[in-house]
Amino acid sequence: MPVFSHRLLIALAACTLLGGAAAVWERWSTDRRDNQxxxxxxxDVLRRPDLVSFAIAEAKPVYRARCASCHGADLKGNVRTGAPDLSDSVWLYDTDSVTAIERTLLYGIRSRQPKARNVAEMPAFGLRGLLTPAEIGDAVQYVLALSKRPNLAEAAVAGRQIFLGKGMCYDCHGPDGSGSPDYGAPNLTVNVWNNGGDQNTIYHNIYYGLAHVCPAWYGVIPLERIRALAIWLHSISHAAPAAVASARAIKSS
Amino acid sequence: MVQTASDGQAKLIDRILPILTRRPGRTFILPLLGGATGLALALANLFTPVAPPVTVVPAGYAALVNGRPILMNDFITQAEKLSNVPFSQTTVAQKRQVLHDMIDEELLVQRALALDLPEQSDEVRMELVNSLTSIVFAQRPPTQSDLVAYFNANRSNYLGDGQMRFRDIVLHVGSYQDVDQTIGQAQADATEAVYQLRAGTPLDAVMEHFGFVDSGHTSGEDEFDFAVKLHIGQALFNVASKLTDGEISDPVRASDGIHVIVMEHRQPPQPATYEAKREAVYSDYLQAAQRKAEQDNLKFLRANAKILIASGQSD
Incomplete structure (x- = not known):
């Protein structure tokens, strides 16, 4: 009996030592790759498949904890809250680089953080009386035409005048409606709608304006996890062909 | 009997020795306790992690300036913005210049804080206050009903401008026409003049009889309210704006004499519709919301601040 106890103790100690060593190795390895x-x-991280895989594994739990409540567990966004679909290849702000995505994660959008993306917001054209309901209706038809969807041709022609004139929509969305990544003004020609793309929703958004918020995560999520998230989101958007993203958007709208 | 020093020492030893020998362990307890405490302190100090001096810039940062980090993302973004090419295509010289400038800026900011610039410069104080206000103000987009409710609650702010055409006559008290006239007499004359005017006596006749003159503040044509206010002052405007066509005011005492206003034509301000004023309503609503946010923030800060006010002063 004493001999058995003695062996058991040795086995337990060995297991403990091995487990401890494995935990230390895992921690050291994670720290090393975080650092990398x-x-x-x-x-440059994108050129290292091992680091991209590591970043994806690290990012997923953070996404579930911090981002999924708005953007959805499947990253498809939420048209009711205006949270963009992160699985497509369309980005509101800046170029679709890891640096740009990381910057949005670090400082947020209209997050009250001084470095947040906060250049402009969609004005409330109807509420403020900048455009009449009829003019907004025409502008809606032109937006439908821009995204190559069925529209009332005559109203769309009048809407074009509003878009390029009184409404000054071109100032942010560009004369051809292709958007401006500097302002976060969406590209209206690709048929991707963060807030829903039906006529009523477009009318509502022109009438009441839009100014959605994304929190700033700098100081909340560790820097290496923010980088991992940026890498993951970038890799997803580049895995999704634009045509697929566009088709998905048409389906959802 | 003479007591020698050696006798005294012997007596002292005789007194102490029993104490020391009564509990032999006690001789070592205190030194041991002291030693153990010292050892514990030394060990605690030895194993307490002390922040080592930072000699390496942590990953994810471009530089440390007196311990304050410059984030790599900020550096890359700034370099791309200034060079107008992706970071990988920026030259070493461009990167060096950008980082140099960012370090300079950080140094100047740190120096400004060391000099307590917010305490020294009114401009910096004002800028800080404005920045804080814009950060604190959570701009929830208003709904139509918010705006209509605000408009209804503040309708008096959204009146169209009225117009009026009137005569403003004044009786200069103690003027060259009647140097001995007292204020009381002038007041009585003005009251009588008003009575006669209201009874239908022509204005010119009344003016001549009582010594009124035209104030010279009216053009004799229709004028907008804001212009009238500028010409005759707020007090007289308040009286004039309440008169209707053909109505004559009571005497109004002013610094230059006693005025009487004869309204020839009055078009009161028309209440504006919400539709006509929605841009102004929207803007005013946001300003009011911002003021409220400021007040709420100050209320919170005051509740959590320790403010002492010198005797004789009040807040």
């Missing part, structure tokens, strides 16, 4: 994805320039 932060040390490299954001875009």
């Amino acid at each position: 994805i932060l040390s490299l320039a954001p875009e």
Whole structure:
């Protein structure tokens, strides 16, 4: 009996030691790779498949904890809250680089953080009396035409005048409606609608304006996890062909 | 009997020795306790992690300036913005210049804080207050019903401008026409003049009889309310704006004499519709919301601040 106890103790001690060593190794390995994805320039990480895989594994739990409540567990966004679909290849702000995505994660959008993306917002054209309901109706038809959807041709022609004139829509969305990544003004020609793309919703959004918020995560999520999230989101958007994204958007709208 | 020093020492030893020998362990307890405490302190100090001096820039940062980090993302974004090319295409010289400028800026900011610039410069104080206000103000987009409710609650702010055509006559008290006239007499004359005017006596006749003159503040044509206010002052405007066509005011005492206003034509301000004023309503609503946010923030800050006010002063 004493001999058995003695062996059991030795086995337990060995297991404990092995487990401890494995935990230390895992921690050391994670720290090393965290350090690597932060040390490299954001875009250079993409050239290291091992680091991208690591970043994806690290990012998923953070996404579930911090981002999924708005953007959805499937990353498809939510048209009711205006949270964009993160699985497509369409980005509101900046170029679709890891650096740009990371910047949005760090400082947010209209998050009250001084470095947040907060250049402009969609004005409430109807509420403010900048456009009459009839003019907004025409503008809606032109927006439908821009996204190559069925529209009332005569109203769309009048809407074009509003778009390029009184409404000054071109100032943010560009004369051809292709948007401006500097302002976060969406591209109206690709038929991707963060807030829903039906006529009533477009009318509502022109009438009441839009100014959605994304929180700033700098100081909340560790820097290496923010970088991992940016890498993951970038890799997803580049795995999704634009045509697929567009088709999905048409289906959802 | 003479007591020698050696006798004294012997007596002292005789007194102490029993105490020390009564509990032999006690001799070592205190030194041991002291030693153990010292050892514990030394060990605690030895194993307490002390922040080492930072000699390496942590991953994810471009530089540390007196311990304050410059984030790599900020550096890359700034470099791309200034060079107008992706970061990978920026030259070493461009990167160096950008980082140099960012470090300079950080140094100047740190220096400004060290000099307590917010305390020294009114401009900086004002800028800080404005920045804080814009950060604190959570701009919830208003709904139509919010705006209509605000408009209804503040309708008096959204009146169209009225117009009026009137005569403003004044009786200069103690003027060259009647140097001995007292204020009381002038007041009585003005009251009588008003009575006669209301009874239908022509204005010119009344003016001549009582010594009124035209104030010279009216053009004799229709004028907008805001212009009238500028010409005759707020007090007289308040009286004039309440008169209707053909109505004559009571005497109004002013610094230059006693005025009487004869309204020839009055078009009161028309209440504006919400539709006509929605841009102004929207803007005013946001300003009011911002003021409320400021007040709420100050209320919170005051509730959590320790403010002492010198005796004789009040807040």
